[in-house]
Amino acid sequence: MTVRQVLESARERWYVAVPLAVVTAGVLIPLAYLLVRALQAEPGQLVDLVVRWRNVRLLGNTVALTAGVLVGTTLVAFPLAWLTTRSNLQGRGLLTLLGVLPLAVPGYVMAYVLLATTGQYGTLAQTMGVVLPRISGYEGAFLALTLGTYPYLYLNLRTALLGLDPSLEESARALGYSRWETFRRVILPQLRPAFLSGGLLIGLHVLGDFGVVSLMRYETFSYALYLQYAASYDRVYAACLALMLLALTGAILLLEARLLKGLLYHRAGSGTTRRAAPWSLGAWKPAGYAFAGTVGFLSVGLPVLTVGYWMADTAATGLPWASLGRSLWASVSASAPAAVLAALLALPVAYVGVRFPSKGAKAVERIAYLGYATPPLAFALALIVFTLGALPFAYQTLALLVVAYALHFMAEAVGPIRSALYQAPPNLEEAARSLGRTPLQAFWGVTVPLLRRGLLVSVAFVFLSAMKELPLTFLLSPIGFQTLALDAWSYANEAMFGEAAPFALTIMAFSALFVGLLLARETERTEQPEAVAG
Amino acid sequence: MKDNVLSVENLSKRFAPAAPPVVHEVSFDVEDGEIFALLGPSGCGKTTTLRCIAGFERATEGTVRTRDRVLESPDEHVSPEERGIGLVFQDYALFPHLTVLENVAFGLRDRPPEDRTRRAREALKMVGLTDFDDRKPHALSGGQQQRVALARTLAPEPELILLDEPFSNLDALLRQGTRQEVRALLKEKGMSAVLVTHDQEEALSFADRVAVMRGGQIEQIGTPEDVYYRPRTLFVAQFLGRTNLLLSDAAGTEADTAIGRIRLDRPSSGTVLVSLRPEHLTLEPPESDAGPRGTVVGRAFKGHDITYRVECDGAEYLVHTHNRMSYEPGDPVCIRPQEAAVVLESRTHPADVPGGMTEAAPDPEAAAAESA
Numbered sequence: 001m002t003v004r005q006v007l008e009s010a011r012e013r014w015y016v017a018v019p020l021a022v023v024t025a026g027v028l029i030p031l032a033y034l035l036v037r038a039l040q041a042e043p044g045q046l047v048d049l050v051v052r053w054r055n056v057r058l059l060g061n062t063v064a065l066t067a068g069v070l071v072g073t074t075l076v077a078f079p080l081a082w083l084t085t086r087s088n089l090q091g092r093g094l095l096t097l098l099g100v101l102p103l104a105v106p107g108y109v110m111a112y113v114l115l116a117t118t119g120q121y122g123t124l125a126q127t128m129g130v131v132l133p134r135i136s137g138y139e140g141a142f143l144a145l146t147l148g149t150y151p152y153l154y155l156n157l158r159t160a161l162l163g164l165d166p167s168l169e170e171s172a173r174a175l176g177y178s179r180w181e182t183f184r185r186v187i188l189p190q191l192r193p194a195f196l197s198g199g200l201l202i203g204l205h206v207l208g209d210f211g212v213v214s215l216m217r218y219e220t221f222s223y224a225l226y227l228q229y230a231a232s233y234d235r236v237y238a239a240c241l242a243l244m245l246l247a248l249t250g251a252i253l254l255l256e257a258r259l260l261k262g263l264l265y266h267r268a269g270s271g272t273t274r275r276a277a278p279w280s281l282g283a284w285k286p287a288g289y290a291f292a293g294t295v296g297f298l299s300v301g302l303p304v305l306t307v308g309y310w311m312a313d314t315a316a317t318g319l320p321w322a323s324l325g326r327s328l329w330a331s332v333s334a335s336a337p338a339a340v341l342a343a344l345l346a347l348p349v350a351y352v353g354v355r356f357p358s359k360g361a362k363a364v365e366r367i368a369y370l371g372y373a374t375p376p377l378a379f380a381l382a383l384i385v386f387t388l389g390a391l392p393f394a395y396q397t398l399a400l401l402v403v404a405y406a407l408h409f410m411a412e413a414v415g416p417i418r419s420a421l422y423q424a425p426p427n428l429e430e431a432a433r434s435l436g437r438t439p440l441q442a443f444w445g446v447t448v449p450l451l452r453r454g455l456l457v458s459v460a461f462v463f464l465s466a467m468k469e470l471p472l473t474f475l476l477s478p479i480g481f482q483t484l485a486l487d488a489w490s491y492a493n494e495a496m497f498g499e500a501a502p503f504a505l506t507i508m509a510f511s512a513l514f515v516g517l518l519l520a521r522e523t524e525r526t527e528q529p530e531a532v533a534g
Numbered sequence: 535m536k537d538n539v540l541s542v543e544n545l546s547k548r549f550a551p552a553a554p555p556v557v558h559e560v561s562f563d564v565e566d567g568e569i570f571a572l573l574g575p576s577g578c579g580k581t582t583t584l585r586c587i588a589g590f591e592r593a594t595e596g597t598v599r600t601r602d603r604v605l606e607s608p609d610e611h612v613s614p615e616e617r618g619i620g621l622v623f624q625d626y627a628l629f630p631h632l633t634v635l636e637n638v639a640f641g642l643r644d645r646p647p648e649d650r651t652r653r654a655r656e657a658l659k660m661v662g663l664t665d666f667d668d669r670k671p672h673a674l675s676g677g678q679q680q681r682v683a684l685a686r687t688l689a690p691e692p693e694l695i696l697l698d699e700p701f702s703n704l705d706a707l708l709r710q711g712t713r714q715e716v717r718a719l720l721k722e723k724g725m726s727a728v729l730v731t732h733d734q735e736e737a738l739s740f741a742d743r744v745a746v747m748r749g750g751q752i753e754q755i756g757t758p759e760d761v762y763y764r765p766r767t768l769f770v771a772q773f774l775g776r777t778n779l780l781l782s783d784a785a786g787t788e789a790d791t792a793i794g795r796i797r798l799d800r801p802s803s804g805t806v807l808v809s810l811r812p813e814h815l816t817l818e819p820p821e822s823d824a825g826p827r828g829t830v831v832g833r834a835f836k837g838h839d840i841t842y843r844v845e846c847d848g849a850e851y852l853v854h855t856h857n858r859m860s861y862e863p864g865d866p867v868c869i870r871p872q873e874a875a876v877v878l879e880s881r882t883h884p885a886d887v888p889g890g891m892t893e894a895a896p897d898p899e900a901a902a903a904e905s906a
Binding site: 423425427428430431432433434435436437438439442446449450 | 588589590613614615616617618619620621623625627628629630631640641643644686687690
């Protein structure tokens with residue numbers, strides 16, 4: 001298409017073009033601005049800021065934590081995924097739930113739980129008299145992040161394992177390979193894409209994490225950024241840290257893309273999917289239960305028990321209903337508009353991606369995901385630097401927080417809308433147009449009604465994600481604006497475990513809704529083909 | 535003659551400036567009340583032509599007119615909703631969130647509400663679909679969905695309707711019946727239609743005139759009898775059904791071929807390629823003539839007729855005979871044409887084309903070029 005044609009179609013479909021421009025500008029401009037600000041420093045000063053021992057240590061810590069959590073989550077998620085899909089353990093449905101439920105425990109709540117369990121004043125000491133040294137630093141961050149993020153890998157591996165064509169395994173066996181060789185040479189290679197995409201999510205999560213590393217006092221880039229912001233606030237150094245963090249994120253994204261290249265296996269041939277016969281664990285069955293039980297207890301049972309214990313402790317002296325209500329309202333008042341805005345922005349992104357697949361459409365979609373992948377502290381800092389420089393009236397307003405949430409979580413909204421769009425083929429709009437509707441009328445009259453469910457799911461996802469969001473809120477919320485997440489984190493940060501409990505519990509309730517929604521969608525997706533055929 | 539319901543002139547479409555044209559200088563007219571078919575293999579540009587007429591694709595060159603109104607030209611583009619042309623999609627494109635009645639009434643929103651419902655009901659009655667008003671499309675069978683799609687297109691009473699492979703999603707039994715019903719309906723309403731299809735039987739039985747397309751161009755336009763009995767090119771001859779191709783040495787209206795001397799449909803000279811449909815041939819005992827002899831190599835009894843494969847001078851020919859013929863494989867026979875052979879103007883050199891029978895192939899010249 002020539003430039004003229006592009007402009008013409010943009011004018012014709014302004015209702016698509018405008019949101020796309022907002023998304024692109026909203027994500028890219030602040031990041032670019034960050035770079036510009038950092039480059040404004042004296043070259044000598046810049047070199048001084050970047051080339052420091054402290055940065056090397058931060059880099060080492062960040063990479064060590066990311067690598068550690070990747071290994072840790074693999075050791076947890078892979079056996080669990082295998083046990084719940086391929087073994088003959090009883091109650092695999094319940095165990096599957098254990099693999100997903102930790103998503104209901106945000107990282108900072110998990111860190112709070114670990115802190116409140118161990119140490120002299122921890123739950124263990126108070127209830128059983130067992131005094132473990134207060135967990136913190138690398139071990140603490142590693143444990144909290146591993147227990148909180150393994151579901152990302154678990155879900156990917158589970159889907160991949162269920163999608164494996166059993167006849168591939170059977171062919172390998174028929175060609176004389178043993179079970180173990182088949183596993184190593186046929187199954188594992190096919191799981192690589194799942195490992196990569198799950199690993200990417202976890203890597204991005206660890207890089208972007210602020211709650212866990214701040215509570216565990218483990219110095220990564222994010223934590224240093226926070227210290228910089230909270231204490232001295234050297235804006236140029238903060239910008240440099242944010243850029244280094246962004247570079248690290250970019251490196252991970254590139255690495256993933258490179259490794260994933262040419263790895264998308266397609267199932268050859270059609271026909272109904274057959275499930276492989278489960279492996280009999282035999283004498284190993286108890287070990288399987290023990291493993292799944294331990295993982296489930298640590299990642300789900302422990303948080304519920306701990307928060308429940310401290311909740312009861314606080315309840316004895318009276319619950320802080322007023323401040324709880326105030327925080328809840330603050331969280332809702334930022335999350336609800338953000339959710340609607342994110343869905344409205346995601347709609348054209350998904351629409352263009354599905355209906356007019358092109359390099360440009362791909363690029364916009366990538367940008368939407370970039371907003372998600374950008375470590376929230378860096379993104380928040382970029383927005384602060386940008387608003388202070390270009391839109392000072394927007395600084396520390398609720399509107400800015402809402403926009404930040406929407407741009408950051410928009411990627412979560414694209415998926416459900418996109419799958420809904422596949423149910424609304426383009427010739428429906430063409431049919432409407434041949435019956436006298438303008439493009440916009442055809443879109444609103446035919447496509448949007450079919451997307452209603454997808455839009456609702458998108459709004460719900462973003463709303464629930466924003467409810468538990470910490471770092472963006474921490475940097476961008478207006479003065480005196482206390483959300484649930486901020487309260488839970490600040491009480492936990494001061495080891496006031498009882499005071500933190502009501503807020504942590506409310507967050508866990510909202511997060512559980514999120515997980516419920518995720519599971520409902522997952523089951524719907526697996527059942528949908530039959531519904532369509534019938 | 536600018537008052538045709540549709541007139542397409544030199545229509546060309548390229549999807550990129552450097553790309554080869556998908557549709558290349560296509561011209562045809564559709565008269566009032568006429569059913570016109572665009573027939574061709576997949577990828578021949580027939581659907582793109584239809585989408586240019588409907589307004590979903592912009593033409594690169596050429597014009598599309600209805601009556602005296604220009605719909606499409608290099609500097610004119612009437613948007614689809616303003617063309618007033620009905621369109622029936624291959625997969626029907628029924629709105630899944632609307633009931634049958636709402637679907638049919640969708641194109642009638644400019645009318646008062648009660649009129650809208652009445653007209654929608656009428657359209658449904660026209661296609662023989664009552665009692666389904668409140669169902670959702672997914673609760674209907676394929677044939678019923680097809681009727682709803684047709685009713686939805688007919689309800690606003692467009693002067694021209696476009697049908698994009700509308701019968702291809704129906705099973706074979708239903709297809710024939712529906713085809714005849716739709717044709718009768720269109721004729722009764724005096725509506726004009728353009729049908730796009732890759733099924734030669736469908737085009738021949740449904741349309742008043744057929745345009746055979748290939749590689750973005752129209753190779754021949756004519757009545758079904760015309761294109762079937764008097765194909766102009768090798769492609770048309772082969773695409774419309776099985777045929778026997780013979781290299782012949784022509785002199786005037788007669789020619790010498792591997793099966794003997796035959797009559798030609800028009801005077802010609804030198805080496806030409808001619809086509810003889812299997813049903814235009816018959817078999818005779820060898821002693822009746824001094825011409826070249828063949829040997830029966832295959833016999834397929836099909837009830838109402840018999841298809842023989844006869845080898846003659848190194849090539850095989852297909853002969854459809856009545857069902858009382860009693861030759862068996864191995865019998866010596868003579869092949870006798872009952873009609874004049876059709877002289878083809880071929881785009882390739884005749885010598886490249888093997889003689890003998892050919893199946894209806896998607897693109898025989900391309901296949902011949904590939905095997906060469």
